[in-house]
Every structure is written in C-alpha cells, then in structure tokens.
Amino acid sequence: MWEEYDMKKLMAAAIALALVVFAFAPVRADVVGGQNPVKATIRTMGALGNGLAISQSNPLDFQLLKIGVAGVSLAYSGSEETVKIGVLYFGEDKYRLKNATLGNGTASANVYDNETLVGSISLTSYPKGDTEIWAGTLTLNGTAYNAYVIQAKRDAKPVEKAENVKEYCTNNPEKCKAVMKAVGQILCDPATDGNCRDKIKTFCEAHPDDSRCKKLDLAFCALNLNDSTCRQQIIQACQLNATGSNNDTNVTSDACERLGNLYEKKMGNATGFLKHLPDWYNKVVEKSQETRKITASHAGAITGQKNEDN
Amino acid sequence: MNKSKNAKNALTLALVVLISAVVISGCVQQGGVTPGGSTSSGSGNAPPSQLTQSQKDSQAAAAVDAEMTQYIDNASFADIENQLLAQG
Secondary structure, eight states: OHHHHHHHHHHHHHHHHHHHHHHHHHHHHHHHHHHOOOEEEEEEEEEEEEEEEEESSOTTOEEEEEEEEEEEEEEETTEEEEEEEEEEEETTEEEEEEEEEEETTEEEEEEEETTEEEEEEEEEEEEETTEEEEEEEEEETTEEEEEEEEEOOOOOOHHHHHHHHHHHHHHOHHHHHHHHHHHSOOSOOTTTOTTHHHHHHHHHHHOTTOHHHHHHHHHHHHTOTTOHHHHHHHHHHHHHHHTTOSOOOHHHHHHHHHHHHHHHHHTTTOGGGGTTOOHHHHHHHHHHHHHHHHHHHHHHHHHHHHHHHO | OHHHHHHHHHHHHHHHHHHHHHHHHHHHHHTTOOOTTOBOOOBTBSOGGGOOHHHHHHHHHHHHHHHHIIIIIHHHHHHHHHHHHHHO
C-alpha cells in the first residue's frame, strides 16, 4: 500500500514536471523573440573624451564638455547596418549628435535636443605627445564656442579587432596571407579558402594577443585612419619602434608612415603643431625626407642619363 | 517487484524531463546573449527587420554612451584613485 502510494506520487510529480517544461519552453521562446536582440558594436570611433567649450565672445563663459561620436554597427535579424551617431554632454545637459561625419582625424555632427536641431560641432584632432587633442568649434543654441577635447585612451575590444582582421583579409587576401607569413605560420589561405576569413575572425576573437592577429589589426588600422582607436594603436606601435622595443616590420613602418603623413598634412593649419613632436613622428619624418631625397636623386640621375643620351 | 520497476521508470522519466528543461532553458537563453563588447536590448514593439530610424539611433547612441561611461567616467575615477594612492 505504502509502495503503491509512493509510486503514484512519483508518477504525478513526473507528469507535472513534464507539463511545466512543455508549457514554459514556448513562453521563454516568445519572450526572447519579443526582445528582438540587437547587437551593437563600435566599428569606427571618432572623438571620445572630455574637455572644455569656451565662448568665442567671452573667454570666461565656458562649460565642461563630454563627447562620444562613432560609427556603430547594428546587427539584427541577419542584417547589418552602420549608424554614425554621438552623445554630447554640455555641462549637465545631454544632447544627441546626428548626421555625423568621421574623417581622418576629423569629426563633425549636428547637435539635437530630442528631435530639435540646436547646433553643430566640428573638431580636428592633433597629436600632443602620445595623446590626441581635438580642437574646433561648437555652436549651441545660437552661441559659438571654441571646443577642446582630450581623447580618452581606449582599447578596441577583441570582437572589434576580430572584425577589423576579417575586413582586412576580405579586402586584401594576398596581403593578409603575407602579413601572417611574415610573423609566423599562416592560419589559412584567405585567397583560396572561402571560410578562411571567418576562421581567422573566430581565432583572433579568441586570441587577440596572437602576434598574427595584432599585425593584421595594425594593417587594417593603417588603412582606416578615420578611427581614433586605430590611430592610438598605431601611435603605440610607432613608439615601440622608435625606442627599439619592437621588432620593426613592414606593417608597422607602413602604418607609422601613413599616420605621419596624415599629421604632416595638418601642419599647415596649426602653427603650434611643430612644438613637442613625439619621437616616433620625428623618425617617420626623417625617413620620409630620406626617401624623398633618394627618389629625387634617382629621378635626377635618370633625367641626367636621358640628357646624356640625347 | 513490478511496483519497484514502475518507480524506477517514474524516476527515469523525471530525470529526463529535468535534463530537457535545463537544455531547453539553455538554448532559449543563448538566443538572447550577444558576445562581449556589444549591447543587446529590446527595440519596442517593432520587429527587428522594421526598426525605425529613431530606434536604430537609440540603440547606437546607447552603445556610444556605454563607451563614454567605460572610458571617460570610469577612467577619471581610476585616475583620481591612482593619484590618491600615490599620495599615500
């Protein structure tokens, strides 16, 4: 009798549990479906930092600034798109930045208070030591300000670096292979293996400190100087090169030269730029000047040869 | 003997149901998780394929805001902490 009662209880418990599971599972699925998960990942970082806005008409009328503006990748329902957007804090007031443009060391956007256009901001970054300073103008509610922002130190997350590597290997399969080969063994051949880019992405997301992944990320950065996080990475690599702490490679040299050339172009706009130049930058400029001399003398030699031939 | 067998069967069934519950629950939760470095959140009543521009802007702005908190606000606190530690 006792055993029969116990067995009935067990059977009842099992059936009840089964009912709970089958009733619960679809509810959980609906909840997840209803949440519509959207994956937002930073793809291009523009200005990110805090600083000051100083009225152009009254230097004592100033306010604290905090800004973040970026290209954000939104992935949902199998589709992906990038939105360029930002957030601006002017003192305690929060604004949204829309219609943002992120150039090579430049960032501009319209300033919105909810859905109302209330101004605009335009900034250019300048290297000061190992930091970038953004300087430009902010117009807000009819008042014009000079704005200065210190770029925050930011490391790209493993998922961002892995995306960078995938993009680089997709667009430059041969170079991707060459970069891996220069550092070590190739993970796979992106030129022949259709799944290679995804394999590299997965590997680099799991192993962001792998030397091949780091070099591929740097190679991506050299071609994407509109990303402030990339510029920071290049500066760090160039500094290591300048102090001899890093084994110089073509990838690092190329990245330093590209960033150096970008900064060199800014010289005409900023008279104070030539002061306190970082060591790595001087090295890049010296190398660039040497290359120009060699190229000029080579061209001269060819011209002289032609003249002699004539 | 027969009763004991039934009891065993019931126990086995209960175990199977429990494992199923854990597996189903795990699978369902995985659908809502996103890898590190990203944000995942609801988007109101519209299905994902029909996100409005405003909803997209909100999602993207939230991601930027999170970066500001992490790299500006938290970094500032860390700087202050380091300064205080340096002063002893």
